[in-house]
Amino acid sequence: MISRLFGFRGGIKPDSHKAESSAAPIRPVPLPPRLVVPLIQSSRGSARTIVTIGDKVLKGQCIGEAEGLAGTAIHAPTSGTVTKIGRYPMAHPSGLESLAIVIEPDGEERWIGTEPLEPAAASREELILRVQASGIVGMGGATFPSHLKLGKGAGIETLVINGAECEPWITCDDRLMRERAADVVAGAKILRRLSGARRILIGIEDNKPEAIAAMTAAARESGIGKDANAVDAGDDAIDIVTVPTRYPAGGEKQLIRALTGIELPAGRLAADFGVQCFNVGTAHAVYRALVHGEAMVSRIVTVTGNVERPGNYEVLLGTPVSRLLALCGARPDTNRTLMGGPMMGFTLPSVEAPITKGSNCLIAASPTLFPPAPPEQPCIRCGSCARACPVGLHPFELYWSSRARRFDDAGKYHLFDCIECGCCAYVCPAHIPLIDYFRFAKSEIRARDEERRAADQARTRFASRLARLEREKAEKAARLAARAAETRAGLAAGDAALVAAAVERTRAQAPAAANDKAAPTPEAG
Amino acid sequence: MLAALLVMTGIALALGAALGYAAFHFKVEGNPLAGQIDAILPQTQCAQCGYPGCKPYAEAVAKGEAEINLCTPGGDDGVRKLAELLGREFKPRGTPVEKLKTVALIDEQTCIGCTLCIQACPVDAIVGSAKQMHTVVSRICTGCELCLPPCPVDCIALVEEPRTPQNWRWKYPATGLKVVA
Numbered sequence: 079m080i081s082r083l084f085g086f087r088g089g090i091k092p093d094s095h096k097a098e099s100s101a102a103p104i105r106p107v108p109l110p111p112r113l114v115v116p117l118i119q120s121s122r123g124s125a126r127t128i129v130t131i132g133d134k135v136l137k138g139q140c141i142g143e144a145e146g147l148a149g150t151a152i153h154a155p156t157s158g159t160v161t162k163i164g165r166y167p168m169a170h171p172s173g174l175e176s177l178a179i180v181i182e183p184d185g186e187e188r189w190i191g192t193e194p195l196e197p198a199a200a201s202r203e204e205l206i207l208r209v210q211a212s213g214i215v216g217m218g219g220a221t222f223p224s225h226l227k228l229g230k231g232a233g234i235e236t237l238v239i240n241g242a243e244c245e246p247w248i249t250c251d252d253r254l255m256r257e258r259a260a261d262v263v264a265g266a267k268i269l270r271r272l273s274g275a276r277r278i279l280i281g282i283e284d285n286k287p288e289a290i291a292a293m294t295a296a297a298r299e300s301g302i303g304k305d306a307n308a309v310d311a312g313d314d315a316i317d318i319v320t321v322p323t324r325y326p327a328g329g330e331k332q333l334i335r336a337l338t339g340i341e342l343p344a345g346r347l348a349a350d351f352g353v354q355c356f357n358v359g360t361a362h363a364v365y366r367a368l369v370h371g372e373a374m375v376s377r378i379v380t381v382t383g384n385v386e387r388p389g390n391y392e393v394l395l396g397t398p399v400s401r402l403l404a405l406c407g408a409r410p411d412t413n414r415t416l417m418g419g420p421m422m423g424f425t426l427p428s429v430e431a432p433i434t435k436g437s438n439c440l441i442a443a444s445p446t447l448f449p450p451a452p453p454e455q456p457c458i459r460c461g462s463c464a465r466a467c468p469v470g471l472h473p474f475e476l477y478w479s480s481r482a483r484r485f486d487d488a489g490k491y492h493l494f495d496c497i498e499c500g501c502c503a504y505v506c507p508a509h510i511p512l513i514d515y516f517r518f519a520k521s522e523i524r525a526r527d528e529e530r531r532a533a534d535q536a537r538t539r540f541a542s543r544l545a546r547l548e549r550e551k552a553e554k555a556a557r558l559a560a561r562a563a564e565t566r567a568g569l570a571a572g573d574a575a576l577v578a579a580a581v582e583r584t585r586a587q588a589p590a591a592a593n594d595k596a597a598p599t600p601e602a603g
Numbered sequence: 604m605l606a607a608l609l610v611m612t613g614i615a616l617a618l619g620a621a622l623g624y625a626a627f628h629f630k631v632e633g634n635p636l637a638g639q640i641d642a643i644l645p646q647t648q649c650a651q652c653g654y655p656g657c658k659p660y661a662e663a664v665a666k667g668e669a670e671i672n673l674c675t676p677g678g679d680d681g682v683r684k685l686a687e688l689l690g691r692e693f694k695p696r697g698t699p700v701e702k703l704k705t706v707a708l709i710d711e712q713t714c715i716g717c718t719l720c721i722q723a724c725p726v727d728a729i730v731g732s733a734k735q736m737h738t739v740v741s742r743i744c745t746g747c748e749l750c751l752p753p754c755p756v757d758c759i760a761l762v763e764e765p766r767t768p769q770n771w772r773w774k775y776p777a778t779g780l781k782v783v784a
Binding site: 118168170171172174176511514515517518520521522525528529532533534535536537539540541542543544 | 641644645646647648656657658725726727728743745766767768770771772773774775776
């Protein structure tokens with residue numbers, strides 16, 4: 079098969095700003111005085127702490143157990159002592175606090191020494207359990223637990239490895255592919271085995287020629303690689319596919335569309351169409367976890383923007399953002415810090431928030447780099463947003479209904495298919511913060527649905543309670559009626575024994591009743 | 604003349620039969636309007652309207668026996684929806700509605716296990732048995748406060764549900780003011 083590229087609709091071409099941070103190799107970060115590891119690190123469920131204050135932990139030791147099937151484990155990022163378990167600000171636009179484990183490093187960086195698994199020898203179930211136990215989640219930012227994505231291991235034809243990294247400023251995947259291409263390819267091959275896929279497509283945007291070269295070499299070295307235009311050699315194909323630079327080519331649906339031509343319908347998963355997609359960072363983490371027995375304790379973070387030393391850093395999870403900014407020399411006119419890219423990221427409410435598994439980029443923003451948005455003007459219905467939307471929505475319709483709080487209408491225009499890529503707001507000539515309106519409408523609709531669910535539950539519970547009370551009353555009445563009928567029937571039959579028994583019972587009860595009256599106790603009631 | 608009479612009588616009989624059939628076979632059980640009203644009510648079952656639950660209040664409103672602005676948890680928003688549904692005039696409720704959802708919490712140290720709150724709960728959200736400690740299943744609790752008065756030791760308090768990333772909401776985007784002069 080000859081690879082051919084398919085287009086996806088819409089998209090924009092913003093200034094890439096990648097050169098600032100992509101030149102220098104990945105650097106380590108000195109151990110901070112304390113690490114704050116939040117228990118919520120994945121989009122599906124949190125972990126349950128299994129350490130107590132004062133415990134000595136080793137690097138890679140499990141400190142939070144996976145809760146339920148969808149949970150993923152949390153590990154100590156370094157060796158040291160657990161000094162606190164408490165609520166700390168989390169890396170979330172709300173600025174809410176979440177439970178976190180504070181570890182004071184001892185500086186020795188001693189690994190716990192988990193036994194590595196041989197991917198070729200171990201069973202599939204064993205490997206997937208290890209993926210879950212190593213706390214591996216999607217590294218592209220969505221932090222979806224990877225073991226859930228690996229599913230049944232059947233029905234997947236194509237494994238897409240996402241190295242597009244389309245968002246401006248971010249270069250962590252670029253550097254990862256340049257420096258650790260062989261590990262990424264090895265991880266991709268493990269993922270192929272686990273998902274049951276036949277071929278691997280690695281999509282990389284054409285503004286990363288070094289990464290493409292490194293990955294192509296690594297794929298060839300692994301013995302079976304082909305470059306983009308080569309004829310497929312059957313089961314073992316790894317294709318490195320260059321995709322044109324256009325935001326958001328790295329969106330899951332957009333990349334799958336560009337590489338395979340499959341357009342995913344609303345509300346369906348890629349797996350339903352025989353495709354599964356993982357980020358290059360996830361492939362790398364899977365390789366480290368299985369082949370080296372290293373749980374996910376660090377990630378590569380791009381620190382860029384208004385800093386003296388922009389670049390990519392290997393950061394232990396739980397390192398405070400403020401420490402990274404200090405390390406890179408944030409300039410004094412920095413007025414806010416973005417986590418994630420400028421398109422889909424958010425302003426951190428507190429720089430004390432820790433780096434988590436989904437934090438791919440930190441941008442120090444200054445009024446010169448990111449000037450405040452001009453005032454919002456009325457929508458003139460020019461339709462630019464609809465042309466830019468990669469999902470094919472009508473952002474202006476969504477905007478009117480969200481703004482007027484007509485949430486049913488927003489739903490009719492498929493608000494929940496919006497991937498919040500920000501293309502519409504980028505092209506809007508009236509400078510309307512469209513994504514803010516969409517996020518607002520989405521959270522309102524979710525809250526309303528939750529209220530509706532609670533109301534329905536209360537309604538059925540109230541109805542069944544009334545029914546139960548009614549039934550109990552009827553049962554009691556029936557019981558009394560039956561006993562009365564029995565007595566009457568006995569009397570009618572002249573059952574002398576029955577009468578005698580009743581008289582006997584009354585006699586037996588009389589002294590007891592007298593006692594009760596004489597000394598009433600609270601318990602007697 | 605006779606033909607016209609026969610035709611008219613025939614039509615009348617046919618229509619009458621059709622209506623009779625429909626009235627018998629397509630009969631709607633209960634009052635459908637009460638169901639629509641019940642769907643708007645918040646199902647707190649708090650009885651603050653003076654009726655023993657949301658459904659009885661909905662039935663009373665459907666019959667025209669009750670005002671539409673008696674529901675406290677529903678607030679002005681709920682009254683507006685009822686007014687729209689029933690074509691009646693909007694009557695302000697006048698109570699603040701923008702508050703966090705609250706749920707009952709039993710202080711388990713103080714609870715004496717009297718079961719009075721269990722009997723008061725309209726949605727069976729309290730579990731426990733006589734002389735055993737009781738507790739509230741907070742996921743089911745509607746925050747109706749009906750369990751507060753019967754408690755002889757005042758061990759039940761209403762607490763706000765904690766804010767989590769799951770139930771946190773984005774704010775309505777602030778619109779910049781335009782400088783005109």
